[in-house]
Amino acid sequence: MKTQKFFAVMLCSAAFAVIVAACSGKKSSESSQALVTPGLSAPVTLNVIDSYLPNLTEPDVIALNIMIDRFTLAHPDITLVRDQSSADVIDTKVPTLASANELPDIFTNRSAWVPNFEASGQLMSINDLFADDSAFLAGFSPGMLDDFTYQGKAYGIPWRAMSLFFMYYNMDILSQAGVTSVPRTYDELKAAITAVKKIGVTPIALGDKGKWCSRMWFSGLNVRTAGGDYLERLKSGQLKFTDTTIKNSLDIMKELADMGAFNEDFTAIDFLQARQLYYAKKTAMYGEMAAFAQSSETAWPDDIRAVTKFEFFPALSGEGPVSGNVAEPVTADWGLSFNSKLQGDKLVAARAFAKEVLGNEYNQVLAEKGGIAVRPTPSANFSQLPSAVVYYNENIAPRIIGGGHIDSRLPGGVLETVSAALQETLLGMKQPAAALQDMQNALDRADIK
Secondary structure: HHHHHHHHHHHHHHHHHHHHHHHHHHHHHHHHHOOOOOOOOOOOOEEEOOOOOOOOHHHHHHHHHHHHHHHHHHOOEEEEEEEEEEEHHHHHHHHHHHHHOOOOOOOEEEHHHHHHHHHHOOEEEEHHHHOOOHHHHHHHOOOOHHHHHOOEEEOOOOOOEEEOOOEEHHHHHHHHHHOOOOOOOOHHHHHHHHHHOOOOOOOOEEEOOOOOOHHHHHHHHHHHOOOOOOHHHHHHHOOOOOOOHHHHHHHHHHHHHHHHEOOOOOOOHHHHHHHHHHOOEEEEEEOHHHHHOOOOHOOOOOHHHHHHHEOOOOOOOOOOOOOOEEEEEEEOOOOEOOOOOOOHHHHHHHHHHHHHHHHHHHHHHHHOOOOOOOOOOOOOOOOOOHHHHHHHHHHHHHEEEEEEHHHHHHHHHHHHHHHHHHHHHHHOOOOHHHHHHHHHHHHHHHHOO
């Protein structure tokens, strides 16, 4: 009996210990939800759609993931539920959610979508979000909020400035084709394309599944043929898509397509797959944004980085060799926007996220990773930048004359028509004149003057 009583006592003690441990564990879990965010009355969850995929190596992606990780650690009372999608997926996903009035709390947004989203009452302006903190808004570099400004208010926080439309050249492949230097004129580029085709290599990688790459080419050529202010003139009616200066751009794109300059499956692959074609030496050239050069050294195969040179698109007829300042589309067209339904604790959490993830510290990290900051970074340390970024900073950036990127200034409906018309032209399904008329008709219907 005494033995039975002894084991009974031991079992009760063990059970009590388990209960105590369980209670202790529960208390520890609750303590992890302790309120540390000023103004928050209870733990809160923020749903976020972002494009900061961990396999991307652009400076802004690296910097933003660093800052989001820091924010998560500093704010255990704010749970972030992240939907990480590529930019190409977001191009469809976010407008689809907007049409169903189901946008998340915070989401990646294109500046071109702002007018439609605001008209349907789904966006909170940054001016309202920081109505009592004018210093945060004033901290952006001049012009950086312009792409997201509509009727006097900003509706998104950009996470980087971006210069577009550079040509990347594998000098090893070009040399095999008898081309010994970077093409400096359009005629030299066409000669290089012909030479590369003769040795059985596709000249230029293009991944237009997301449709923005062809728009990038179009923007890059338009600022050269029609001037950096061409978008504002299009919107005001002073210029039309059908005018000769714009037609010259599309004529160039069609001529390259007719020469067989691009991979045949360009509408079926995205820009990441196009990069892989270039990495795999299946193409001799590639046209993309400066962010490709600014990707970390480890993102590039060593042998490809070693033989790659990049420059502005070659001089067009009448320009002479590209040696001085060059018109180039520059934009801050991607940013984070905030749902107009945010209120209470969600609003408090969203404000904290905006300031801590997209504020001064983020921009310093971005600059030190080789990105183009949207807020001043006077104390940034540039000693660890990749060699390609040093080349960009010293030789490319000082020569850029900022121009218009079509994605940042025209409504989504117009962009859809532009994309369809560009692809139809490159595929040989439509002549430039008809394609440009489609674009102008869409712009007229949008009535954005």
